[in-house]
Amino acid sequence: MAILIDPPVWPAHGTVFSHLVSDSSYEELHAFAARAGIAERAFDLDHYDVPERMYADLVALGAQPVRARVLVKRLIASGLRRRKHLEPRS
Structure with a gap:
C-alpha cells in the first residue's frame, strides 16, 4: 500500500x-491528494497530474518516487488502471 510518484518529465x-497514484485504492489516493492540497481537477481517471514544483513536497509527505514504468506496472497490478480509450468520461 503506497502512494507512488514518477519523475516530472511530462510536458x-x-x-x-508527474503522475501521482495509489497501488491500493482511490480513497487512499484522494485522501493523500487532499492532505497535499492538490486540486480535485488534477485527477485524471486513475492518477493526479502534479506540476514539478510540487514533486519534492509530495515526496516529503510520503509519496514513493519510482520510475514511470514501475508506476504503471504497480497501477495495473493493483487493478486500479483506467485507460482513456476504454473509460467514458463523466
Whole structure:
C-alpha cells in the first residue's frame, strides 16, 4: 500500500508534470491528494497530474518516487488502471 510518484518529465502548460497514484485504492489516493492540497481537477481517471514544483513536497509527505514504468506496472497490478480509450468520461 503506497502512494507512488514518477519523475516530472511530462510536458504541458509551460512546465513538466508527474503522475501521482495509489497501488491500493482511490480513497487512499484522494485522501493523500487532499492532505497535499492538490486540486480535485488534477485527477485524471486513475492518477493526479502534479506540476514539478510540487514533486519534492509530495515526496516529503510520503509519496514513493519510482520510475514511470514501475508506476504503471504497480497501477495495473493493483487493478486500479483506467485507460482513456476504454473509460467514458463523466
